[in-house]
Amino acid sequence: xxxxxxxxNAPIGVFDSGVGGLTVAREIMRQLPNERIVYFGxxxxxxYGSKSPxxxxxxxxxxxxxxxxxxxxxxxxxxxSASACALEVLEEETALPIIDVVRPGxxxxxxxxxxxxxxxxxxxxxxxxxxxxxxxxxxxxxxxVISKACPLFVPLVEEGLWEDPVTDEIARRYLSELIDSGIDxxxxxxxxxxxxxxxxGRIMGEKVCLVNPxxxxxxxxxxxLEEKGLESEKRPELGTELYRFFVxxxxxxxxxxxxxxxxxxxxxxxxxxxxxx
Amino acid sequence: xxxxxxxxNAPIGVFDSGVGGLTVAREIMRQLPNERIVYFGxxxxxxYGSKSPxxxxxxxxxxxxxxxxxxxxxxxxxxxSASACALEVLEEETALPIIDVVRPGxxxxxxxxxxxxxxxxxxxxxxxxxxxxxxxxxxxxxxxVISKACPLFVPLVEEGLWEDPVTDEIARRYLSELIDSGIDxxxxxxxxxxxxxxxxGRIMGEKVCLVNPxxxxxxxxxxxLEEKGLESEKRPELGTELYRFFVxxxxxxxxxxxxxxxxxxxxxxxxxxxxxx
Numbered sequence: 001x002x003x004x005x006x007x008x009n010a011p012i013g014v015f016d017s018g019v020g021g022l023t024v025a026r027e028i029m030r031q032l033p034n035e036r037i038v039y040f041g042x043x044x045x046x047x048y049g050s051k052s053p054x055x056x057x058x059x060x061x062x063x064x065x066x067x068x069x070x071x072x073x074x075x076x077x078x079x080x081s082a083s084a085c086a087l088e089v090l091e092e093e094t095a096l097p098i099i100d101v102v103r104p105g106x107x108x109x110x111x112x113x114x115x116x117x118x119x120x121x122x123x124x125x126x127x128x129x130x131x132x133x134x135x136x137x138x139x140x141x142x143x144x145v146i147s148k149a150c151p152l153f154v155p156l157v158e159e160g161l162w163e164d165p166v167t168d169e170i171a172r173r174y175l176s177e178l179i180d181s182g183i184d185x186x187x188x189x190x191x192x193x194x195x196x197x198x199x200x201g202r203i204m205g206e207k208v209c210l211v212n213p214x215x216x217x218x219x220x221x222x223x224x225l226e227e228k229g230l231e232s233e234k235r236p237e238l239g240t241e242l243y244r245f246f247v248x249x250x251x252x253x254x255x256x257x258x259x260x261x262x263x264x265x266x267x268x269x270x271x272x273x274x275x276x277x
Numbered sequence: 278x279x280x281x282x283x284x285x286n287a288p289i290g291v292f293d294s295g296v297g298g299l300t301v302a303r304e305i306m307r308q309l310p311n312e313r314i315v316y317f318g319x320x321x322x323x324x325y326g327s328k329s330p331x332x333x334x335x336x337x338x339x340x341x342x343x344x345x346x347x348x349x350x351x352x353x354x355x356x357x358s359a360s361a362c363a364l365e366v367l368e369e370e371t372a373l374p375i376i377d378v379v380r381p382g383x384x385x386x387x388x389x390x391x392x393x394x395x396x397x398x399x400x401x402x403x404x405x406x407x408x409x410x411x412x413x414x415x416x417x418x419x420x421x422v423i424s425k426a427c428p429l430f431v432p433l434v435e436e437g438l439w440e441d442p443v444t445d446e447i448a449r450r451y452l453s454e455l456i457d458s459g460i461d462x463x464x465x466x467x468x469x470x471x472x473x474x475x476x477x478g479r480i481m482g483e484k485v486c487l488v489n490p491x492x493x494x495x496x497x498x499x500x501x502l503e504e505k506g507l508e509s510e511k512r513p514e515l516g517t518e519l520y521r522f523f524v525x526x527x528x529x530x531x532x533x534x535x536x537x538x539x540x541x542x543x544x545x546x547x548x549x550x551x552x553x554x
Contacts, residue, residue: 044332045322050435055321055526058550155432158327166446249332273335275552 008232011036011244012221013072013096015063017048018247019257020154020191021078024101026262027218028076029243032225034232037243038070042274044248047154049123049190053085056125060086064094065277066246073230076221077101080122080189080213084129097224102126104220105187105213106135112209113185116143119178119208121200122189124149132189146181150174150190157192158257167196171203179204187211195261245269285509288313288521289498290349290373292340294325295524296534297431297468298355301378303539304495305353306520309502311509314520315347319551321525324431326400326467330362333402337363341371342554343523350507353498354378357399357466357490361406374501379403381497382464382490383412389486390462393420396455396485398477399466401426409466423458427451427467434469435534444473448480456481464488472538522546 012032014025018041025039040063042048048056060082067075074097077083077090083100091098109118120132127149136145152170161167178186186208188194194212201210225231236242243264247254251269258266289309291302295318302316317340319325325333337359344352351374354360354367360377368375386395397409404426413422429447438444455463463485465471471489478487502508513519520541524531528546535543 044328046327050323050527050530051321052527152432152436155429159429166443169443169446250327250329253327 007073008230009036009236010071010073011038012074012076013038013040013067013070014076014078015040015042015067015082016079016191017041017081018043018046019158019254019261022258022261023191023194023212024076024078024214024217027214028221029262029264031218032222034235035225036232036236038067038072039243039245040066041245041247041254043250043254044274047123048079048081049125049154050151051081051125053125053129056082056085057089059274060090061093062274062277064090066272066274068096069277072096074099074221074224076217078191078217080191081125084126084131097228097230099217099221099224101191101213101217102131102189103135104216105189105211106132106139108213108216109185109187109211110136110139110143112211113143115182115184117181117183117185118143118145119181119183119186120145120147120189121150121153121174121178121186121193122147123154124151126189132187146178146183148174148178153196154190154192157195162196163199167199168203171196171199175200175203183208185209185211187213189213246272248272248274284350285507286313286513287348287350288315289351289353290315290317290344290347291353291355292317292319292337292344292359293356293468294318294358295320295323296435296531296538299535299538300468300471300489301353301355301491301494304491305498306539306541308495309499311512313509313513315344315349316520316522317343318522318524318531320527320531321551324400325356325358326402326431327428328358328402330402330406333359333362334366336551337367338370339551339554341367343549343551345373349373351376351498351501353494355468355494357468358402361403361408374505374507376494376498376501378468378490378494379408379466380412381493382466382488383409383416385490385493386462386464386488387413387416387420389488390420392459392461394458394460394462395420395422396458396460396463397422397424397466398427398430398451398455398463398470399424400431401428403466409464423455423460425451425455430473431467431469434472439473440476444476445480448473448476452477452480460485462486462488464490466490523549525549525551
């Protein structure tokens with residue numbers, strides 16, 4: 001295999017604080033079936049949504065260094081909190097092309113809204129960064145953004161309460177001011193949230209479109225690979241390891257959760273010490 | 278000041294994954310008003326309750342190394358998950374006297390029960406370790422222990438829902454099998470849980486005694502200091518810094534939470550990079 005083929009066949013590095021980014025990985029698997037993926041979930045330091053920008057930047061840098069040891073050809077930050085806090089620094093410091101989940105989500109919401117009122121639900125870290133608001137309002141000053149941090153959604157999803165009266169009650173509290181504000185588009189600004197999409201959709205009502213950035217992120221990745229001439233031209237041969245999973249802790253728990261999200265059965269997730277990178 | 282006085286006046290090192298251990302620090306402040314405290318909350322890697330024994334041991338080692346740089350004379354592991362997973366290793370590796378929260382809680386429960394049925398509620402890490410069950414059943418084979426992991430309690434406490442219908446509903450689900458089992462004593466096996474003591478107490482009913490290991494931990498510390506001749510003989514002078522707080526992330530959020538728990542106003546919490554230790 002020559003150097004060019006090696007580069008084409010190199011995997012995409014996808015990372016998240018834990019399991020949430022698997023909703024993005026799943027979308028990449030669907031839309032780019034020829035691409036190999038190396039996924040890293042930072043399960044030893046999860047969650048990211050309640051931590052500071054400085055800490056999330058330090059963690060993201062370590063993960064990018066690890067992914068580089070896996071010879072990835074591009075990186076997807078499949079975590080809104082890390083995208084919000086670390087994207088600019090990573091883009092400055094890293095030669096690899098980087099796709100985040102925030103810009104694609106913001107773009108889709110702008111294309112979707114008709115009344116110019118967009119809601120964003122996300123973690124505290126993402127909302128405090130103000131990044132969705134900034135991207136959207138810079139692109140179109142006539143659009144207004146209403147943001148709401150929903151810190152209990154991640155633990156509720158991780159506890160498996162995807163359809164549950166408690167999740168309903170918490171969602172009603174978090175979403176009431178968004179309903180009152182008259183938004184017609186709502187960004188699911190945390191990669192865990194697509195898993196409670198039906199609860200959120202039911203409470204917001206049929207007239208509000210839900211935007212899942214995962215779909216648009218995979219499309220943005222596809223465009224990027226084509227632009228840079230980096231796409232894998234054929235599906236890796238049968239028997240080749242298509243997807244590899246690494247975590248910083250508790251591989252078995254990760255595997256169980258991953259198998260409930262992905263149709264592809266995860267053979268194994270390997271634990272690494274991310275603090276070494 | 279001579280060497281002996283220096284040792285007497287040295288602070289107690291207290292650590293936890295974040296803010297929960299403040300319920301233990303508060304009890305030490307009450308029962309041992311002459312003692313200085315250096316508190317460390319691992320807010321960059323919180324929570325501990327969902328992580329593996331290997332990871333919690335690595336984190337605890339780093340924290341003990343940090344506390345040693347603060348010249349502490351004894352260490353209190355004010356976190357059940359870290360006590361459950363790392364105590365034995367830390368005792369082997371560290372020359373300093375160490376107090377954990379599990380053994381004192383188990384002892385109190387044994388002294389309290391009359392029907393020989395003790396319940397334990399705690400994080401997944403603590404329950405999986407089986408440590409309360411082991412301590413109690415080794416001390417008295419006629420006593421049986423019924424354990425239940427309650428993973429949503431910590432996020433509910435951190436979200437401030439100490440008295441709330443949602444916390445009630447989740448508590449009813451977690452506690453129903455403990456009620457059915459006929460226990461007369463329930464250990465609050467996570468340092469966050471004393472903050473929802475009234476909810477748990479109401480659901481369990483008046484006949485069940487709730488054991489808060491914080492009280493007994495402070496007593497055990499007092500006995501240990503006396504045995505080793507390490508107690509501070511007089512209250513540090515006015516103007517001396519009695520309590521110092523360190524965290525690995527988000528000092529402001531820690532301060533806000535701490536001020537809602539402690540009567541003593543925290544002047545400031547300092548952020549350190551715990552991965553350097």
